[in-house]
Amino acid sequence: xxxxxxxxxxxxxxxxxxxxxxxxxxxxxxxxxxxxxxxxxxxxxxxxxxxxxxxxxxxxxxxxxxxxxxxxxxxxxxxxxxxxxxxxxxxxxxxxxxxxxxxxxxxxxxxxxxxxxxxxxxxxxxxxxxxxxxxxxxxxxxxxxxxxxxxxxxx
Amino acid sequence: xxxxxxxxxxxxxxxxxxxxxxxxxxxxxxxxxxxxxxxxxxxxxxxxxxxxxxxxxxxxxxxxxxxxxxxxxxxxxxxxxxxxxxxxxxxxxxxxxxxxxxxxxxxxxxxxxxxxxxxxxxxxxxxxxxxxxxxxxxxxxxxxxxxxxxxxxxxxxxxxxxxxxxxxxxxxxxxxxxxxxxxxxxxxxxxxxxxxxxxxxxxxxxxxxxxxxxxxxxxxxxxxxxxxxxxxxxxxxxxxxxxxxxxxxxxxxxxxx
Numbered sequence: 001x002x003x004x005x006x007x008x009x010x011x012x013x014x015x016x017x018x019x020x021x022x023x024x025x026x027x028x029x030x031x032x033x034x035x036x037x038x039x040x041x042x043x044x045x046x047x048x049x050x051x052x053x054x055x056x057x058x059x060x061x062x063x064x065x066x067x068x069x070x071x072x073x074x075x076x077x078x079x080x081x082x083x084x085x086x087x088x089x090x091x092x093x094x095x096x097x098x099x100x101x102x103x104x105x106x107x108x109x110x111x112x113x114x115x116x117x118x119x120x121x122x123x124x125x126x127x128x129x130x131x132x133x134x135x136x137x138x139x140x141x142x143x144x145x146x147x148x149x150x151x152x153x154x155x
Numbered sequence: 156x157x158x159x160x161x162x163x164x165x166x167x168x169x170x171x172x173x174x175x176x177x178x179x180x181x182x183x184x185x186x187x188x189x190x191x192x193x194x195x196x197x198x199x200x201x202x203x204x205x206x207x208x209x210x211x212x213x214x215x216x217x218x219x220x221x222x223x224x225x226x227x228x229x230x231x232x233x234x235x236x237x238x239x240x241x242x243x244x245x246x247x248x249x250x251x252x253x254x255x256x257x258x259x260x261x262x263x264x265x266x267x268x269x270x271x272x273x274x275x276x277x278x279x280x281x282x283x284x285x286x287x288x289x290x291x292x293x294x295x296x297x298x299x300x301x302x303x304x305x306x307x308x309x310x311x312x313x314x315x316x317x318x319x320x321x322x323x324x325x326x327x328x329x330x331x332x333x334x335x336x337x338x339x340x341x342x343x344x345x346x347x348x349x350x351x352x353x354x355x356x357x358x359x360x361x362x363x364x365x366x367x368x369x370x371x372x373x374x375x376x377x378x379x380x381x382x383x384x385x386x387x388x389x390x391x392x393x394x395x396x397x398x399x400x401x402x403x404x405x406x407x408x409x410x411x412x
Contacts, residue, residue: 070260098272105269114374116336118353 023052058142065137067128075127075135079107081142107142167331167398168198169342169390191347192221199331199343199391204312204402206319214320218312221345222302227312229320231292245287249275251296251309258301259346270296270306273369277310277330277359280368283323292322303345307332310359310369315399319406326361327399328368329392333357333384335376340384342391356384362393 004012012022019027031052040046043059050056067074081103083096090096113120127136194200200221209215212228219225235246251271253264274296282292294317296309307330314328334344335354344352354374360367367389372381 101268102272109373114335114353114355115349116351116353116374119375 055145061139067135072132074124077138079140166201167394196341206406214316216312216315223308224299225312227296227316229316232287232290235291243288244284246291249294253298277369281324281328286323304332326363329395330359331388331391358388362396
């Protein structure tokens with residue numbers, strides 16, 4: 001986190017009081033969003049989103065696998081968010097691991113909902129091919145290329 | 156538990172909510188549902204704490220809430236690694252691990268990799284880092300048995316261990332979680348209830364200051380439910396903090412004898 005001096009804090013607070021953020025936008029306006037799909041031809045599905053200065057590429061690969069013994073009627077989803085050092089130098093090597101784990105878990109909660117499946121974005125039972133034998137495994141990978149702000153929203 | 160016979164077990168169940176209509180104990184679906192361990196929906200498990208569990212550590216604590224058993228050791232403040240940059244405030248390093256036998260299925264503890272960063276977030280608001288510049292405080296938590304509501308127990312136990320180590324904090328940190336099962340809110344869920352939950356809410360707060368250091372909401376929630384859940388949890392947290400305080404007082408009084 002960046003340390004702010006008292007003067008810089010007052011500058012930001014004063015700006016917000018006048019409905020202006022430091023990047024020139026109004027308080028309640030969104031930065032421009034650009035969405036592009038099909039950016040990775042080898043993946044089954046992919047998308048690239050940029051929201052202001054934040055840039056994220058995500059891809060989905062579907063492979064056939066065995067369902068878990070505990071839940072034979074559901075497919076599997078694995079999510080991994082990769083924080084690249086091009087976004088911030090602190091992500092080099094294992095630096096980005098903590099943020100990456102946090103984002104992956106948060107995305108898993110969003111897409112799979114609570115443990116009972118309430119509020120889920122993906123219906124895991126739709127991923128089953130043959131009950132107990134074959135199911136689709138979805139591998140979702142996100143690469144986060146630039147800046148902080150709204151990474152989780154993009155993913 | 157080393158309690159005198161005849162005393163009520165220490166528990167931090169929140170005060171019952173005042174409602175005009177009585178909450179139905181059973182689920183509105185035709186399945187009759189009672190909590191597997193026989194508790195009421197707003198009843199928490201008895202809490203057991205003991206400090207000074209690990210002699211080698213600066214401070215340590217052991218907590219047992221039903222089947223959830225956690226031990227936390229605190230080492231520090233000790234010298235930061237030479238590779239670390241100079242920092243005029245202290246550093247907090249948290250690590251939560253599970254034993255391989257903690258979960259019913261061997262090795263499921265590695266599914267909770269985010270516990271370490273969540274423990275860090277819950278504690279960093281309470282610890283006065285300015286009191287130990289240039290040094291690091293390490294908090295190592297080990298979940299011996301996972302019986303549900305693991306993270307709240309880890310957080311409360313860690314806060315007790317930090318107090319035992321003499322690390323200055325704004326206040327003790329108490330944490331309680333809640334599950335939403337259909338239309339019912341159950342506090343302090345066990346493993347089975349957590350696996351069926353429609354939504355989970357975890358609150359970590361500093362009760363004397365009435366400040367929340369961490370709030371985690373997962374799953375499906377409606378606004379009135381969240382409000383009700385938060386009130387229940389905050390109430391339970393303040394009662395839990397009282398139990399933690401009495402444990403610390405007991406530890407110091409026995410050491411003075």
